[in-house]
Amino acid sequence: MFVFVRCVAAAVAEVGVRGLVGLVPGGEYACKVADAAWRKYRERQRDDGLRDDVRRMAEAAFDEAKWAGAEAAREEAARHSLPDADAQNLELFLTQIPAAVRASLKRPDDPTGRSVPAAFALRSADDVLRLLPPRLPRFRPGDALPGGPGWVLEEQIGAGGFGEVWLARYGDAGRSNIVGAVKFCHGLEVRDLRHELDVVTRVMAAGRHPGVVPVLAQHLDGDAPWVMYEYVPDGDLADRIREWAALPAGERVPRVVAALKVLAEDVGRWHRLSPAVVHRDLKPSNVLFDAPAGRFRVTDFGIGGVSAREALRAETTGQSSRGGRLLSYLRGSHTPLYSSPQQRDGSDPDPRDDVHALGVIAYQMLTGHLAQGCGTDFEDDLTESGADGELIRVLKRCTAQRPDRRPADAAELAAELARLGPAVAPTGPAAAPPQTHARRREAEAHHALGLKYYLGDGVTQDCAEAMRWFREAADLGHADAQYRLGWGYCLGLGVSRDYAEAVRWCRRAADQNHVGAQAQLGVLYADGLGVTKNLVTAGEWFRRAAAQGDETAKNELRKLGAG
Numbered sequence: 001m002f003v004f005v006r007c008v009a010a011a012v013a014e015v016g017v018r019g020l021v022g023l024v025p026g027g028e029y030a031c032k033v034a035d036a037a038w039r040k041y042r043e044r045q046r047d048d049g050l051r052d053d054v055r056r057m058a059e060a061a062f063d064e065a066k067w068a069g070a071e072a073a074r075e076e077a078a079r080h081s082l083p084d085a086d087a088q089n090l091e092l093f094l095t096q097i098p099a100a101v102r103a104s105l106k107r108p109d110d111p112t113g114r115s116v117p118a119a120f121a122l123r124s125a126d127d128v129l130r131l132l133p134p135r136l137p138r139f140r141p142g143d144a145l146p147g148g149p150g151w152v153l154e155e156q157i158g159a160g161g162f163g164e165v166w167l168a169r170y171g172d173a174g175r176s177n178i179v180g181a182v183k184f185c186h187g188l189e190v191r192d193l194r195h196e197l198d199v200v201t202r203v204m205a206a207g208r209h210p211g212v213v214p215v216l217a218q219h220l221d222g223d224a225p226w227v228m229y230e231y232v233p234d235g236d237l238a239d240r241i242r243e244w245a246a247l248p249a250g251e252r253v254p255r256v257v258a259a260l261k262v263l264a265e266d267v268g269r270w271h272r273l274s275p276a277v278v279h280r281d282l283k284p285s286n287v288l289f290d291a292p293a294g295r296f297r298v299t300d301f302g303i304g305g306v307s308a309r310e311a312l313r314a315e316t317t318g319q320s321s322r323g324g325r326l327l328s329y330l331r332g333s334h335t336p337l338y339s340s341p342q343q344r345d346g347s348d349p350d351p352r353d354d355v356h357a358l359g360v361i362a363y364q365m366l367t368g369h370l371a372q373g374c375g376t377d378f379e380d381d382l383t384e385s386g387a388d389g390e391l392i393r394v395l396k397r398c399t400a401q402r403p404d405r406r407p408a409d410a411a412e413l414a415a416e417l418a419r420l421g422p423a424v425a426p427t428g429p430a431a432a433p434p435q436t437h438a439r440r441r442e443a444e445a446h447h448a449l450g451l452k453y454y455l456g457d458g459v460t461q462d463c464a465e466a467m468r469w470f471r472e473a474a475d476l477g478h479a480d481a482q483y484r485l486g487w488g489y490c491l492g493l494g495v496s497r498d499y500a501e502a503v504r505w506c507r508r509a510a511d512q513n514h515v516g517a518q519a520q521l522g523v524l525y526a527d528g529l530g531v532t533k534n535l536v537t538a539g540e541w542f543r544r545a546a547a548q549g550d551e552t553a554k555n556e557l558r559k560l561g562a563g
Helices: 003-015 017-022 028-044 047-059 062-080 084-095 097-105 125-129 190-203 237-244 249-271 303-316 322-331 351-367 378-385 389-398 410-419 437-455 463-475 479-491 499-510 515-527 535-547 551-560
Strands: 151-160 163-170 179-185 215-219 226-229 287-290 295-298
Touching: 003 017, 003 028, 003 047, 003 062, 003 084, 003 097, 017 028, 017 084, 028 125, 047 097, 062 084, 062 097, 084 097, 151 179, 190 215, 190 226, 237 249, 237 287, 237 351, 249 295, 249 351, 249 378, 249 410, 351 378, 351 389, 351 410, 378 389, 389 410, 437 463, 437 479, 463 479, 479 499, 479 515, 499 515, 515 535, 515 551, 535 551
Parallel strands: none
Antiparallel strands: 151 163, 163 179, 179 226, 215 226, 287 295
């Protein structure tokens, strides 16, 4: 069992289990738990064991996390004679720790958060606080969706100051491919959810917009009101930013400009409605990536403005602590990093609020710095990231203190970006970076050497060495090497079996129209390996492969009834 989980369990029991019910991210109760857990952890674990314990938590599968949480909760329940309800809440909280650890460890060189960086250390209770779940989940996997007959809550896929998001499935999990993302909000009135629905309805009034995540259903009665969105399983803009951070500037900057231009065009359409729709909570976590469509889609309309006012009120009346605000901001609920000075002052919504947010997002896309916004030296940061003077000028206008110095709306921003020159790369990781002839030759050479080790052609067969050379070629954009590397992760050939890595590399190859990788992605989504099972997305990838004549994909489509 994880030592950290045991220490947190003992700390919660010491501070008082019932405090979990009213847990606020970074609040007084959470800080007390972190202090107690830090003290117990230092007593029970040597320095050389800290890293290994955190690594095992980051790598833990859900079943392992559930078992560890159950065992630790059972021990504390017996030690303190906890009532059944308290023991169940403790178990539910502890089960979420590995996921919280992974969220804390995400970084450019490992967007999954499943590895521990070399500089990682737990030096204080504040470091422990970052590894704790933000809230006690309100529901359990397998619960019926309140007010949604036939729907079952399958897995919590998001949590934070706003509330929690669950993947819900209609009907039997083994046969149904009908899924949705259900958002429950903490502390918001039904009128606020109704406001969000009204905003989305206005945005979608002209028909289904490809840049918006649509609402599928709603239930605003009872004590658990919710809104169900279409489920977009391929991560968000923050994941793409982490991937792009590893690219050379010559490849990263055009990709960022292309993505920003499409995003500004989408937001600009809402700004040009009468009256204008202002999102007021644009940030990377609210911009989802739709891999089959190869584009970004915005979600969470309307709630941002409400959350901003509530956060401002709490700060000005002293109802939230500095630590609580800091952790809430870092976790991505209402965050001053993206909000304009006018929004933070409580002014009425203005399209230029969203323009300010887009400027900050662009800064993060270019620099890879997700935890910071535009400081006084942001021009130097952008120059070092490879941005030219004209692009810096546009982004400087976006983030101006005075709204009259910003583009009037996102449509005007999109027009300015268009004048910078043609976009040479699509949004997201959907296209291979442009390659020089020398780079292509190098990639081919690495791939050929990998094949020799893979087949034992003229050398002793060595799958580990083969995968090393495939990775060299894959990093240079070689589609077949990316596919073979993904296949290696699927089977554990020369590398540890890792389905999440398999998905990542197969997707990069599939986005270059590699038919084998497209078919393999279909299998991974169909079986829920490395990703949440989604037969709709599986069908999309099978359909792409089948269009190129892949017989396996055609057979799989027939099995899905989508051929």
